[in-house]
Amino acid sequence: MKNLVHGIKEKTPMGFCDVPGKNLLDFLRDMKSICANEARYKPRKKIHQAASEGDVKKLQRMINLGKHSVHDRDFKERTALHFACIYGREEVVSILLRNNCDIDAVDRNSVTPLMKAVQNWSYGCMCTLLKHGANPNRMDKNGNTSLHYAVSEDNQKLVEYLLKYNADMEQKNKDGFTPLLLALKENKIEMAKFLVKKGANIHVFDKMKRYSCLNFFNKNV
Structure with missing residues (x-):
């Protein structure tokens, strides 16, 4: 569970790092970012x-x-x-x-x-x-919904609760990413599998056709 200070962020889902692990340099960069975000949200x-x-x-x-x-x-x-x-x-x-x-x-x-x-x-x-x-289906300036945010946070509990209140799993942001495609882009594999179990459509592509859910799951599931 994240603590309060770590939670003060203004990045949108498309601005998140795709790398699942962090080294010391990544950690220091994150700490610098946290301090900057805390100041912005004062x-x-x-x-x-x-x-x-x-x-x-x-x-x-x-x-x-x-x-x-x-x-x-x-x-x-x-x-x-x-x-x-x-x-x-x-x-x-x-x-x-x-x-x-x-x-x-x-x-x-x-x-x-x-x-x-x-x-x-x-x-x-x-x-x-x-x-x-x-x-839950209002969109930010990049077309991200609250469900996109929950997927970027890699938090299944948040996702499940949003789905309970009819969050749209097929809503695409401005880059053509559904929450499922976003999970794959950000290398959140367990989240992607979770969304598929919840009924997310795997027959989708992003705007540039760089990510294919169907191809991924044919290879990995």
């Missing part, structure tokens, strides 16, 4: 800070006074709900939803709070969002 607005810190009383007081809104956005168009999901603040998510926040709000990269919850392994936030009607 909340600037007071309501975003309260959401990030999980300060429920302060957050509710801000909303009640009317000086801050659940719809307030920062320079990257992120809402308090985005920050709550990044930091795994399930109780904050519930409060924001009770105060009529936009459950599918998108930042400037069209990333939703659900995508950030999935990307950062915030199970409680993800479950709460889905139970309250978050759309």
